[in-house]
Amino acid sequence: MYTLKEHDILTYLTGANDKELFGRANATQSQEFGNGIYLRAIIEFSNVCNKKCHYCGLRAPNKGITRYRMGNETILNAASLAVSQGAGTIVLQSGDDFSYSTQSIGTLIKEIKTQHDVAVTLSLGDRGVDEYAFWRECGADRCLLKLETTNPRLYKRLRDGEEFSSRLHRVESLRHLGYEVGSGVITDLPDSNLISTLQDILFLTALDLDMIAVGPFIPHPQTPLAQVAPGSIELSHRVTAILRILNPHANIPATSALSALEPESQRLALTRGCNVIMPSMTPEDHRADYTIYPGKNASNIDITDSLTHAKSMIRSLGLVPSSSKGFSPRRNNVQ
Numbered sequence: 001m002y003t004l005k006e007h008d009i010l011t012y013l014t015g016a017n018d019k020e021l022f023g024r025a026n027a028t029q030s031q032e033f034g035n036g037i038y039l040r041a042i043i044e045f046s047n048v049c050n051k052k053c054h055y056c057g058l059r060a061p062n063k064g065i066t067r068y069r070m071g072n073e074t075i076l077n078a079a080s081l082a083v084s085q086g087a088g089t090i091v092l093q094s095g096d097d098f099s100y101s102t103q104s105i106g107t108l109i110k111e112i113k114t115q116h117d118v119a120v121t122l123s124l125g126d127r128g129v130d131e132y133a134f135w136r137e138c139g140a141d142r143c144l145l146k147l148e149t150t151n152p153r154l155y156k157r158l159r160d161g162e163e164f165s166s167r168l169h170r171v172e173s174l175r176h177l178g179y180e181v182g183s184g185v186i187t188d189l190p191d192s193n194l195i196s197t198l199q200d201i202l203f204l205t206a207l208d209l210d211m212i213a214v215g216p217f218i219p220h221p222q223t224p225l226a227q228v229a230p231g232s233i234e235l236s237h238r239v240t241a242i243l244r245i246l247n248p249h250a251n252i253p254a255t256s257a258l259s260a261l262e263p264e265s266q267r268l269a270l271t272r273g274c275n276v277i278m279p280s281m282t283p284e285d286h287r288a289d290y291t292i293y294p295g296k297n298a299s300n301i302d303i304t305d306s307l308t309h310a311k312s313m314i315r316s317l318g319l320v321p322s323s324s325k326g327f328s329p330r331r332n333n334v335q
Protein backbone atom coordinates (compact mmCIF):
# COMPACT_ATOMS: atom_id res chain seq x y z
CA MET A 1 0.00 0.00 0.00
CA TYR A 2 2.97 2.33 0.47
CA THR A 3 4.82 3.91 -2.44
CA LEU A 4 8.02 2.22 -1.25
CA LYS A 5 8.52 -1.40 -0.22
CA GLU A 6 10.37 -2.23 3.00
CA HIS A 7 13.23 -3.67 1.02
CA ASP A 8 13.63 -0.43 -0.98
CA ILE A 9 13.50 1.65 2.20
CA LEU A 10 16.29 -0.43 3.72
CA THR A 11 18.39 -0.10 0.58
CA TYR A 12 17.90 3.67 0.63
CA LEU A 13 18.80 3.77 4.34
CA THR A 14 22.18 2.20 3.62
CA GLY A 15 23.02 5.11 1.33
CA ALA A 16 23.39 2.85 -1.69
CA ASN A 17 21.22 5.08 -3.83
CA ASP A 18 21.27 8.60 -2.39
CA LYS A 19 21.09 10.41 -5.70
CA GLU A 20 17.89 8.63 -6.72
CA LEU A 21 16.37 8.93 -3.23
CA PHE A 22 17.01 12.66 -2.85
CA GLY A 23 15.86 13.30 -6.42
CA ARG A 24 12.56 11.50 -5.81
CA ALA A 25 12.04 13.30 -2.50
CA ASN A 26 12.70 16.68 -4.09
CA ALA A 27 10.32 15.92 -6.97
CA THR A 28 7.54 14.93 -4.54
CA GLN A 29 8.15 18.07 -2.48
CA SER A 30 7.92 20.36 -5.56
CA GLN A 31 4.82 18.58 -6.76
CA GLU A 32 3.05 19.09 -3.41
CA PHE A 33 4.41 22.43 -2.28
CA GLY A 34 5.89 24.11 -5.38
CA ASN A 35 8.74 26.48 -4.54
CA GLY A 36 7.40 27.61 -1.18
CA ILE A 37 9.12 26.95 2.13
CA TYR A 38 6.99 27.74 5.18
CA LEU A 39 8.43 29.96 7.89
CA ARG A 40 7.43 28.96 11.42
CA ALA A 41 8.83 31.03 14.27
CA ILE A 42 9.56 29.17 17.50
CA ILE A 43 9.32 31.01 20.78
CA GLU A 44 11.00 28.88 23.44
CA PHE A 45 9.30 30.59 26.34
CA SER A 46 10.55 28.41 29.20
CA ASN A 47 13.49 26.04 29.56
CA VAL A 48 12.18 24.61 32.82
CA CYS A 49 11.41 20.89 32.56
CA ASN A 50 10.30 18.30 35.08
CA LYS A 51 11.42 15.34 32.92
CA LYS A 52 14.71 13.46 32.83
CA CYS A 53 15.15 12.46 29.17
CA HIS A 54 18.68 11.08 28.89
CA TYR A 55 19.44 12.88 25.64
CA CYS A 56 18.31 16.40 26.52
CA GLY A 57 20.18 19.28 28.15
CA LEU A 58 16.98 20.72 29.63
CA ARG A 59 16.41 17.61 31.79
CA ALA A 60 15.47 18.48 35.38
CA PRO A 61 18.65 17.09 37.00
CA ASN A 62 20.90 19.36 34.90
CA LYS A 63 21.96 22.06 37.35
CA GLY A 64 24.44 23.51 34.86
CA ILE A 65 22.01 25.76 32.99
CA THR A 66 20.30 29.01 33.89
CA ARG A 67 16.57 28.38 33.93
CA TYR A 68 14.17 31.06 32.68
CA ARG A 69 10.46 31.60 32.25
CA MET A 70 9.15 34.33 29.99
CA GLY A 71 5.99 36.24 30.90
CA ASN A 72 3.03 36.56 28.52
CA GLU A 73 3.92 40.12 27.54
CA THR A 74 7.44 39.17 26.49
CA ILE A 75 6.08 36.18 24.57
CA LEU A 76 3.53 38.38 22.78
CA ASN A 77 6.22 40.89 21.82
CA ALA A 78 8.34 38.09 20.37
CA ALA A 79 5.30 36.85 18.42
CA SER A 80 4.62 40.32 17.00
CA LEU A 81 8.23 40.65 15.91
CA ALA A 82 8.11 37.21 14.26
CA VAL A 83 4.92 38.08 12.37
CA SER A 84 6.36 41.41 11.21
CA GLN A 85 9.33 39.45 9.82
CA GLY A 86 7.09 37.13 7.78
CA ALA A 87 6.32 34.13 10.01
CA GLY A 88 2.94 32.53 9.22
CA THR A 89 2.99 30.25 12.25
CA ILE A 90 3.97 30.87 15.86
CA VAL A 91 5.23 27.77 17.65
CA LEU A 92 5.02 28.03 21.43
CA GLN A 93 7.57 25.66 22.89
CA SER A 94 8.76 24.89 26.41
CA GLY A 95 10.06 22.03 28.51
CA ASP A 96 7.47 20.12 30.52
CA ASP A 97 6.93 23.20 32.69
CA PHE A 98 3.57 22.88 34.39
CA SER A 99 3.85 26.21 36.22
CA TYR A 100 2.02 27.96 33.36
CA SER A 101 -1.65 27.44 34.12
CA THR A 102 -4.11 26.10 31.56
CA GLN A 103 -5.78 29.49 31.67
CA SER A 104 -2.63 31.54 31.13
CA ILE A 105 -1.58 29.48 28.08
CA GLY A 106 -5.16 29.82 26.82
CA THR A 107 -5.00 33.61 27.18
CA LEU A 108 -1.70 33.66 25.31
CA ILE A 109 -3.17 31.68 22.42
CA LYS A 110 -6.23 33.94 22.23
CA GLU A 111 -4.08 37.08 22.26
CA ILE A 112 -1.85 35.82 19.45
CA LYS A 113 -4.84 34.73 17.36
CA THR A 114 -6.61 38.07 17.93
CA GLN A 115 -3.60 40.21 17.18
CA HIS A 116 -2.31 38.30 14.14
CA ASP A 117 -3.57 36.23 11.24
CA VAL A 118 -1.32 33.26 11.98
CA ALA A 119 -1.48 29.61 12.92
CA VAL A 120 -0.47 28.68 16.47
CA THR A 121 1.37 25.43 17.18
CA LEU A 122 1.78 24.09 20.71
CA SER A 123 4.91 22.17 21.66
CA LEU A 124 4.39 21.93 25.42
CA GLY A 125 4.97 18.26 26.14
CA ASP A 126 2.82 15.95 28.21
CA ARG A 127 0.11 18.32 29.39
CA GLY A 128 -3.34 16.84 29.97
CA VAL A 129 -5.71 16.00 27.15
CA ASP A 130 -8.34 18.20 28.85
CA GLU A 131 -5.88 21.11 28.74
CA TYR A 132 -5.18 20.52 25.06
CA ALA A 133 -8.95 20.43 24.49
CA PHE A 134 -9.29 23.85 26.15
CA TRP A 135 -6.40 25.32 24.13
CA ARG A 136 -8.01 24.05 20.93
CA GLU A 137 -11.12 26.03 21.89
CA CYS A 138 -8.88 29.05 22.48
CA GLY A 139 -7.79 28.82 18.83
CA ALA A 140 -4.61 26.72 18.77
CA ASP A 141 -4.27 25.00 15.39
CA ARG A 142 -1.54 22.40 15.76
CA CYS A 143 0.39 20.35 18.27
CA LEU A 144 3.85 18.91 18.12
CA LEU A 145 4.59 15.91 20.31
CA LYS A 146 7.55 13.83 19.25
CA LEU A 147 7.77 10.12 19.96
CA GLU A 148 11.59 10.43 19.74
CA THR A 149 11.82 6.64 19.11
CA THR A 150 9.03 4.20 18.27
CA ASN A 151 10.72 1.36 20.14
CA PRO A 152 8.86 1.09 23.48
CA ARG A 153 11.85 -0.39 25.35
CA LEU A 154 14.24 2.29 24.12
CA TYR A 155 11.62 4.94 24.83
CA LYS A 156 11.28 3.79 28.41
CA ARG A 157 15.02 3.72 28.96
CA LEU A 158 15.86 7.04 27.32
CA ARG A 159 12.87 8.88 28.78
CA ASP A 160 13.71 7.60 32.24
CA GLY A 161 10.84 5.24 32.89
CA GLU A 162 8.08 6.92 30.87
CA GLU A 163 5.68 4.71 28.90
CA PHE A 164 5.63 4.80 25.10
CA SER A 165 1.96 3.81 25.08
CA SER A 166 0.90 6.93 27.02
CA ARG A 167 2.79 9.17 24.64
CA LEU A 168 1.24 7.47 21.64
CA HIS A 169 -2.19 7.72 23.21
CA ARG A 170 -1.66 11.44 23.73
CA VAL A 171 -0.64 11.90 20.08
CA GLU A 172 -3.80 10.12 18.97
CA SER A 173 -6.01 12.12 21.35
CA LEU A 174 -4.69 15.37 19.90
CA ARG A 175 -5.88 14.36 16.49
CA HIS A 176 -9.34 13.60 17.84
CA LEU A 177 -9.43 17.10 19.32
CA GLY A 178 -9.15 18.46 15.78
CA TYR A 179 -5.54 19.57 15.86
CA GLU A 180 -3.11 19.15 13.01
CA VAL A 181 -0.63 16.80 14.66
CA GLY A 182 3.10 16.60 14.26
CA SER A 183 5.46 14.01 15.67
CA GLY A 184 8.85 12.58 14.87
CA VAL A 185 12.02 10.88 16.03
CA ILE A 186 15.68 11.49 16.73
CA THR A 187 17.95 9.42 14.48
CA ASP A 188 21.02 7.56 15.75
CA LEU A 189 19.96 7.36 19.36
CA PRO A 190 22.03 4.71 21.20
CA ASP A 191 21.02 1.14 20.29
CA SER A 192 19.24 2.23 17.14
CA ASN A 193 20.17 0.57 13.85
CA LEU A 194 18.88 0.43 10.29
CA ILE A 195 16.10 -1.98 11.21
CA SER A 196 14.86 0.17 14.11
CA THR A 197 15.10 3.21 11.84
CA LEU A 198 13.01 1.38 9.23
CA GLN A 199 10.49 0.63 11.98
CA ASP A 200 10.41 4.32 12.99
CA ILE A 201 9.69 5.29 9.38
CA LEU A 202 6.88 2.75 9.00
CA PHE A 203 5.37 3.62 12.37
CA LEU A 204 5.37 7.38 11.72
CA THR A 205 3.88 6.80 8.27
CA ALA A 206 1.11 4.59 9.67
CA LEU A 207 0.19 7.42 12.05
CA ASP A 208 -0.72 9.53 9.02
CA LEU A 209 0.70 12.72 10.51
CA ASP A 210 0.31 16.31 9.32
CA MET A 211 3.88 17.10 10.25
CA ILE A 212 6.95 14.92 10.75
CA ALA A 213 10.15 16.20 12.35
CA VAL A 214 13.38 14.21 12.29
CA GLY A 215 16.83 15.28 13.39
CA PRO A 216 20.14 13.64 14.28
CA PHE A 217 21.11 12.94 17.89
CA ILE A 218 23.56 15.47 19.31
CA PRO A 219 25.31 14.61 22.59
CA HIS A 220 24.93 17.17 25.36
CA PRO A 221 27.87 17.23 27.82
CA GLN A 222 25.65 17.46 30.92
CA THR A 223 23.53 14.40 30.17
CA PRO A 224 23.98 10.63 30.62
CA LEU A 225 24.55 10.35 26.84
CA ALA A 226 27.47 12.81 26.81
CA GLN A 227 29.90 10.16 25.50
CA VAL A 228 27.70 8.88 22.66
CA ALA A 229 28.80 9.87 19.14
CA PRO A 230 26.68 12.43 17.26
CA GLY A 231 24.22 11.11 14.70
CA SER A 232 24.86 11.02 10.99
CA ILE A 233 23.57 13.96 8.98
CA GLU A 234 23.26 11.73 5.91
CA LEU A 235 21.07 9.23 7.76
CA SER A 236 18.80 12.03 8.98
CA HIS A 237 18.53 13.32 5.38
CA ARG A 238 17.73 9.83 4.13
CA VAL A 239 15.02 9.35 6.74
CA THR A 240 13.29 12.65 5.90
CA ALA A 241 13.60 11.95 2.16
CA ILE A 242 11.98 8.50 2.56
CA LEU A 243 9.27 10.00 4.79
CA ARG A 244 8.59 12.64 2.13
CA ILE A 245 8.03 9.96 -0.52
CA LEU A 246 5.78 7.97 1.82
CA ASN A 247 3.94 11.04 3.20
CA PRO A 248 3.65 13.48 0.28
CA HIS A 249 1.22 15.81 2.12
CA ALA A 250 3.07 16.08 5.41
CA ASN A 251 4.94 19.19 6.40
CA ILE A 252 8.54 18.17 7.05
CA PRO A 253 10.94 20.68 8.60
CA ALA A 254 14.67 20.97 7.98
CA THR A 255 15.39 20.73 11.71
CA SER A 256 17.76 22.92 13.68
CA ALA A 257 19.62 19.82 14.94
CA LEU A 258 21.02 19.57 11.41
CA SER A 259 22.29 23.13 11.47
CA ALA A 260 23.76 22.64 14.95
CA LEU A 261 25.95 19.87 13.52
CA GLU A 262 26.64 21.46 10.14
CA PRO A 263 24.84 24.65 9.00
CA GLU A 264 24.96 23.70 5.32
CA SER A 265 23.11 20.45 6.03
CA GLN A 266 19.93 22.33 6.95
CA ARG A 267 20.02 24.18 3.61
CA LEU A 268 20.63 20.93 1.78
CA ALA A 269 17.63 19.31 3.52
CA LEU A 270 15.37 21.87 1.78
CA THR A 271 16.34 20.24 -1.53
CA ARG A 272 15.84 16.70 -0.20
CA GLY A 273 12.18 16.69 0.78
CA CYS A 274 11.94 19.23 3.62
CA ASN A 275 9.53 22.15 3.10
CA VAL A 276 9.50 23.98 6.44
CA ILE A 277 12.02 25.94 8.46
CA MET A 278 11.54 26.85 12.11
CA PRO A 279 13.89 29.63 13.21
CA SER A 280 14.05 30.48 16.91
CA MET A 281 12.59 33.88 17.76
CA THR A 282 13.36 33.51 21.44
CA PRO A 283 14.65 36.87 22.77
CA GLU A 284 18.42 37.39 23.02
CA ASP A 285 18.60 37.32 26.80
CA HIS A 286 17.26 33.75 26.95
CA ARG A 287 17.95 32.02 23.66
CA ALA A 288 21.42 30.76 24.62
CA ASP A 289 19.91 29.01 27.66
CA TYR A 290 17.58 26.85 25.56
CA THR A 291 20.31 24.26 25.30
CA ILE A 292 18.49 21.07 24.37
CA TYR A 293 21.77 20.19 22.64
CA PRO A 294 24.94 22.21 22.02
CA GLY A 295 24.64 24.68 19.16
CA LYS A 296 20.82 24.85 19.37
CA ASN A 297 20.56 28.65 19.27
CA ALA A 298 23.27 31.06 18.23
CA SER A 299 23.30 33.66 21.02
CA ASN A 300 25.31 36.26 19.20
CA ILE A 301 22.67 37.19 16.66
CA ASP A 302 19.87 39.66 16.86
CA ILE A 303 16.60 37.71 16.73
CA THR A 304 15.40 39.44 13.61
CA ASP A 305 18.56 38.02 11.99
CA SER A 306 17.23 34.56 12.71
CA LEU A 307 14.33 34.91 10.23
CA THR A 308 16.38 37.04 7.82
CA HIS A 309 19.00 34.30 7.74
CA ALA A 310 16.33 31.63 7.10
CA LYS A 311 14.84 33.67 4.25
CA SER A 312 18.19 34.19 2.56
CA MET A 313 18.99 30.49 2.93
CA ILE A 314 15.72 29.67 1.15
CA ARG A 315 16.29 32.24 -1.61
CA SER A 316 19.83 31.00 -2.20
CA LEU A 317 18.25 27.74 -3.41
CA GLY A 318 15.87 29.49 -5.81
CA LEU A 319 13.02 28.70 -3.41
CA VAL A 320 10.54 31.17 -1.94
CA PRO A 321 10.00 31.95 1.78
CA SER A 322 6.27 31.58 2.43
CA SER A 323 4.33 33.47 5.11
CA SER A 324 1.31 31.23 4.58
CA LYS A 325 -0.03 29.41 7.62
CA GLY A 326 1.04 26.28 5.81
CA PHE A 327 -1.57 23.73 6.78
CA SER A 328 -1.02 20.28 5.39
CA PRO A 329 -2.49 20.25 1.85
CA ARG A 330 -4.49 17.09 2.52
CA ARG A 331 -6.79 19.19 4.71
CA ASN A 332 -7.83 21.20 1.66
CA ASN A 333 -7.43 24.37 3.62
CA VAL A 334 -4.13 25.73 2.38
CA GLN A 335 -4.06 29.47 3.00
Ligand code: 5AD
Nearest residue numbers: 055056146186216217218257292293
Ligand atom coordinates in the same frame (compact mmCIF):
# COMPACT_ATOMS: atom_id res chain seq x y z
N1 5AD B 1 19.82 15.65 20.03
C1 5AD B 1 18.92 15.88 19.05
N2 5AD B 1 17.65 16.23 19.26
C2 5AD B 1 17.27 16.37 20.54
N3 5AD B 1 16.09 16.71 21.07
C3 5AD B 1 16.21 16.70 22.40
N4 5AD B 1 17.46 16.36 22.76
C4 5AD B 1 18.14 16.15 21.61
C5 5AD B 1 19.47 15.78 21.31
N5 5AD B 1 20.37 15.58 22.27
C6 5AD B 1 14.92 17.02 20.26
C7 5AD B 1 13.74 16.19 20.68
C8 5AD B 1 12.77 17.20 21.21
C9 5AD B 1 13.16 18.45 20.45
C10 5AD B 1 12.72 19.73 21.08
O1 5AD B 1 14.56 18.37 20.41
O2 5AD B 1 13.19 15.57 19.53
O3 5AD B 1 11.45 16.84 20.96
Ligand code: SF4
Nearest residue numbers: 049051053056059095
Ligand atom coordinates in the same frame (compact mmCIF):
# COMPACT_ATOMS: atom_id res chain seq x y z
FE1 SF4 C 1 12.16 17.93 28.93
FE2 SF4 C 1 11.52 17.67 26.35
FE3 SF4 C 1 14.08 17.77 27.14
FE4 SF4 C 1 12.62 15.61 27.72
S1 SF4 C 1 13.18 16.33 25.63
S2 SF4 C 1 13.99 16.70 29.15
S3 SF4 C 1 10.61 16.52 28.08
S4 SF4 C 1 12.58 19.42 27.28
